[in-house]
Amino acid sequence: MPRFAHSLSGPWATPRLAYVTPDSPPLAPADGTPGPPPPAVRRSRTTTVLAACVAALVLVVVAVLWLGSPLDGPSPSPTDTGSPTATERSPTATSSPDQAAARTAAVEALLAERSQAVLAQDGTAWQALVDPSATAFAEAQATLIDRLAAVPFAEWAYEVVGDGPPLTTERAQTLPAGSAIIRVRLTYRIEGTETRTNREQYLTVVPRDGDWLLAGDADAGPSGVDTQRDLWDLGPVRVVRGERSTVIADRRGASQQRGERLAREADSAVENVDEVWRSDWSRRPIIVLPRSQQDMATLIGDDGDGLAQIAAVTTGVLERGIARGDRVVVNPDAFDTLGALGRTVVLTHEMTHVATRATSVVGPPIWLSEGLADYVAYEAT
Numbered sequence: 001m002p003r004f005a006h007s008l009s010g011p012w013a014t015p016r017l018a019y020v021t022p023d024s025p026p027l028a029p030a031d032g033t034p035g036p037p038p039p040a041v042r043r044s045r046t047t048t049v050l051a052a053c054v055a056a057l058v059l060v061v062v063a064v065l066w067l068g069s070p071l072d073g074p075s076p077s078p079t080d081t082g083s084p085t086a087t088e089r090s091p092t093a094t095s096s097p098d099q100a101a102a103r104t105a106a107v108e109a110l111l112a113e114r115s116q117a118v119l120a121q122d123g124t125a126w127q128a129l130v131d132p133s134a135t136a137f138a139e140a141q142a143t144l145i146d147r148l149a150a151v152p153f154a155e156w157a158y159e160v161v162g163d164g165p166p167l168t169t170e171r172a173q174t175l176p177a178g179s180a181i182i183r184v185r186l187t188y189r190i191e192g193t194e195t196r197t198n199r200e201q202y203l204t205v206v207p208r209d210g211d212w213l214l215a216g217d218a219d220a221g222p223s224g225v226d227t228q229r230d231l232w233d234l235g236p237v238r239v240v241r242g243e244r245s246t247v248i249a250d251r252r253g254a255s256q257q258r259g260e261r262l263a264r265e266a267d268s269a270v271e272n273v274d275e276v277w278r279s280d281w282s283r284r285p286i287i288v289l290p291r292s293q294q295d296m297a298t299l300i301g302d303d304g305d306g307l308a309q310i311a312a313v314t315t316g317v318l319e320r321g322i323a324r325g326d327r328v329v330v331n332p333d334a335f336d337t338l339g340a341l342g343r344t345v346v347l348t349h350e351m352t353h354v355a356t357r358a359t360s361v362v363g364p365p366i367w368l369s370e371g372l373a374d375y376v377a378y379e380a381t
Contacts, residue, residue, distance in 0.1 A: 099178075104160055106212045107182055107205050111158035114214075118156040121149045131206050131213040141214075147232040151239055151248070155189040155196070164202040164220050171219055179206040181219050190239070193246050194282040197325035198317060199230070231288055234295050242267040246286050253291030253332060262287060262330070265340075269347035272380035273355050281358040285351060286327040293333040300329055311335045311346045314353040326354045341381060349377040 110129055117126035126145045130138045164181030166172075172179065186199040202220035205212050231237050236251040242263030249259045266287050274283065290296045297304035300315050311334040316326035328350040338346065352373040356364075363369075 103178075103180070103205075103212070108158075108160055110205070110212050110214070111160070111184065115156050115158060117145070118148055119153060123149070129214055131208060131215040134215040137214070137216050144232065147236050150237055151232065152191040153188055154191040154193075155187065157187050159185045159187070161185050161200075167204070167219060175204075175215065176206050176208065179204065179215070181205075190246055190248075190286065192241055193284045193286055195284070195286055195325055195327065197230075197327075229299055231290060231295075231299065234298065235291060244270045244284055246284070247289060248286065249289040250291040250295065254289050259289065262289060265343050265347055266328075266351070268344060269351040272344075272348040273351045273376055276376045276379065277352065277355045279355070279359050281355040285354050287347075288327055288329045289332060290329070291332065293331050296329055296331045307331055307334075309334065311338065311342075312350045314350045314357070316357070326357055328354065345377045345381055348380050349373045352376045 114126065114129050117123075117129070123142070123145045127138065127142060130141050132138060161183045164183045167175065167179065167181060182203050182205055184201050184203055186201055187196055188199075189196045201217060203214055204216035204219045206215045231248050231250060234250065238249050238251045238254070238256065238259060240247040240249065240256065240259035240263050242260075245263050245266035247259045247263045247266065249262070254262075266285065270283055270285065288299065290299060293307055294304060296302075297307055300313060310331055312328050312330045314326055314328055317324055328347070335343065335346065350373070353369065356369065356372065
């Protein structure tokens with residue numbers, strides 16, 4: 001029988017990666033040792049007067065040039081093509097505090113419209129916020145909103161957290177001046193559940209015709225991408241509701257009947273946990289059924305090694321010492337080999353983790369968390 005697995009992330013998880021951006025090392029101090037002073041020179045009165053006249057003439061020329069130049073910078077040289085350089089394109093290099101605040105306000109308004117488009121299932125409004133010149137990204141967004149339309153969201157909202165990393169030189173040269181990567185936090189909740197899920201994203205925004213549009217979501221690179229993804233990022237989904245549980249399944253690998261069976265089994269698992277664990281928890285869990293074991297690995301941010309003998313995991317994120325957004329992710333390759341009894345044991349085991357993690361401020365020892373989950377699962381059967 002495939003073994004069980006507790007959460008891969010949460011209060012007692014050991015992070016596998018830590019993205020550290022070290023400060024640049026300080027420059028070595030310059031020598032700074034002055035050389036010997038030049039020998040004194042005796043100047044005649046005529047030489048001194050002549051030097052003073054030349055200096056005055058230089059000051060006059062400088063003043064005339066300064067007064068005749070524009071206030072926002074020097075005039076372009078005859079060889080200047082007018083194209084901004086990569087440094088000029090960087091928002092940190094050219095944006096004043098007022099410009100940055102105005103951009104943030106405009107991006108917040110853009111994201112508010114994007115949220116409303118999701119909740120209203122309005123694909124036209126969603127696509128109107130995407131830069132049409134970003135062809136590949138626009139096509140991906142059209143596919144994504146079609147998939148999101150199958151999910152009944154009760155909440156979907158963005159929060160601007162701050163600036164992301166600067167654009168690469170090559171990417172900056174293809175975008176309008178002032179384009180930037182924005183770090184945002186997406187929070188969503190599905191109808192019939194109490195689970196709020198947070199996702200960190202890095203979105204590229206560009207100014208177009210006095211407005212701001214989205215032009216990408218992958219410019220931050222591997223160091224800026226949240227490893228956790230949702231099932232609709234991988235393919236089309238279907239949502240099946242039980243009396244207490246909600247199943248999100250990949251349409252390509254799960255029929256309606258299979259989703260309904262999983263929802264019934266998850267409902268029974270909730271009842272089994274309630275017989276033992278009386279503390280407060282959502283009691284309306286989310287179960288995710290991907291198409292393959294590899295898709296499961298992608299969803300939980302795992303390399304896939306060792307998953308063949310794991311039927312399901314409980315996964316979420318840690319916020320202020322408490323696990324949030326917990327859900328059970330099923331490994332279809334292993335789960336499908338189990339009979340009804342085995343599936344009940346697995347789901348009850350994982351549901352126990354969902355319940356206990358809801359109030360575990362300090363992560364218990366593995367033997368305790370896994371031992372309790374086994375006890376509840378076997379006690380119920």
